[in-house]
Amino acid sequence: MLVLLPPSETKRVGGATAPLDFSALSFPALDPARRALVPDVVALARDPEQALRALKLGPKSAGEIAHDLVLETSPTMPALDRYTGVLYDALDAPSLDAEARAYAARHVAVHSALFGLVGAMDPIPAYRLSHDSRVPGARLKQRWRQAVATELAAHPGLVVDLRSEGYVELGPADGAASVFVRVVAVDGDGRKRALNHFNKKAKGLFTRALLISRPEPLDDVEALVDWASGAGFELVAGSADAPGLGGSREVELVA
Template sequence: MLILLPPSEGKAAPRRGRPLDLATLGFGSLTAARGRVLDALVDLCATDVDRAAAVLGLGATQTELVLRNAELRDAPTARADRIYTGVLFDALDLPTLSPAARRRAATRVAVTSALFGLLRPTDAVPAYRLSGDTTLPGLGGVAGVWRQHLGPAVTDALGAGLLVDLRSTTYAAFWRPEPALAPRVATVRVLHEHGGTRKVVSHFNKATKGRIVRAVLEDGGRPRTPGQLADLLRDLGWKVEETPPGRHGVQLDVVVDEV
């Protein structure tokens, strides 16, 4: 099983740690592409702070994020599961998993990243600012870069297992499963039900996805089809509805009425 997560916009900046070494990161086939994106981002941020802020969608009070990007090659790193913050990652709380669940996370979880493509929770990276819808001068849209490379990396890591896709729309555009994989792809959507109406609410969506991944990792089960994953989630206490299979897999709707 491979669980694909979106990244978080906010990140914790480590005070100490070794500098970034792309060769040590998981998904080694992405190393060259990572270097290209990193070079483009660092060059932009080291050359013109104002232009970089505009390209990255940052406000006038966020120039420290531009300066941080300019120093990414020498910045201290920490494990990705300590760098990413926010609602989903707070609910998942990877560092506090049981030892067995942490071992499962190391091989079953991957975070989609505009800078690094894919990361394992144990990969050592610096805090950075780069959104998945950014277009970098001299490189183009980062989504387009990763669309050329993520397919083989994901399918190699997936093997014969189930792909559980929890990415947001922006990061889902980096790579979409081929129709041949559809029987082994489950896309999870969280719906908030209130007063007979259902809708996607960002906070509920992110928090519930984090809790789902945590519970699945702690449970240790290995569903091999979307239907088996739906059954596991029901056993773990969620209300789950399956949609008919599509060309990219099966959508599982997890319906919640409170955080």
Template structure:
């Protein structure tokens, strides 16, 4: 595995797509296929009442249960287009040039409760499942993913910047990754706009002409994009915002 940034997914996802139905064998990191297959079966096979309870959905969100039931037959679209929300708005993939999109396809990975980790270009269907979910008949996802996913993530042979949120970071560690915390100039943690700032950083790293090989390289790329990264430890950076 090589790459630059590992982002969290989003609870909200774009509908539709023009790609063929889900083919687990076509996704990156094929060693994760057995776990993916098990989770797709478990999620798509839940009866509506059990699904709504496990996923914390209301009656108004019943369509998300129906969407999960069609996991193996609904159309797919690249992961970078499937996930939506604050981080992906800030990433602004639609504005990338062709060359930048090619770099993003190589560099960006997305942590996923259903698929473990996928590359930006991997074709996936719309679904609803979060990292903290306890699936009936399966259990907590950390217990499901930890062993296999950590083995995959440990194969990273280039610098990895871990931008995952708590529930997804808990699924598996990324050995040797550099973590980023968003803070104010006074050192207080930023919560409300945390994802937006991480999205801008992910865009800067994805679009840079060259991949950084060190934390110093990360700081330089961020600075060129108008972002301030400050080293606070051997494998920790703070993204300082106003």
């Protein structure tokens, strides 16, 4: 099983490990795209006005550009610790024990706009780049979509896709063994509606529960639904080939 998380705009700064080392990142087939994109982002950061436009930042967020200037020399930390925000606050990776973090290293990846897929414990620097950023040269979709989709298609087990649709566009998880998780709420009349803020929180809590319980194996959607029920989550399997999701089957996480 591979649990696929979105990144976060907000990140912890600093780190206690050495600067970026491409050979330390999972999914080595993505290295050519990484090695091409990182220098392009560094070059973009040397022109603050252009970077603000390309990264869609306001003047108050101009300081974020500084992270991109030192991408190749700044310290790193595990990806799951680097990201903050609603999803990652609910997941609370720093509080997980060694066994949970080892399970995350085997079963969790984050889809970064800068590095493509990275393992949960891969060491990465602080950076600013989003799925809709515009880096000079090829668009991010051109750089990532086929390469990421190929990596996900090659995964031998279940792919549990918790990404936003913006990141699905940068590399769909296409295959019978992939499920896209959509968080919904049900009102008193039984009507379902999508959630925003609580969508991220629910995904963080769901992932944390997986890391704490460490089920082995979860080979298919039915096994995932059964585990979720026992862990206190309502997960409802939907139809295959959900529109716009690259052929993934959709499941609903009822929050």
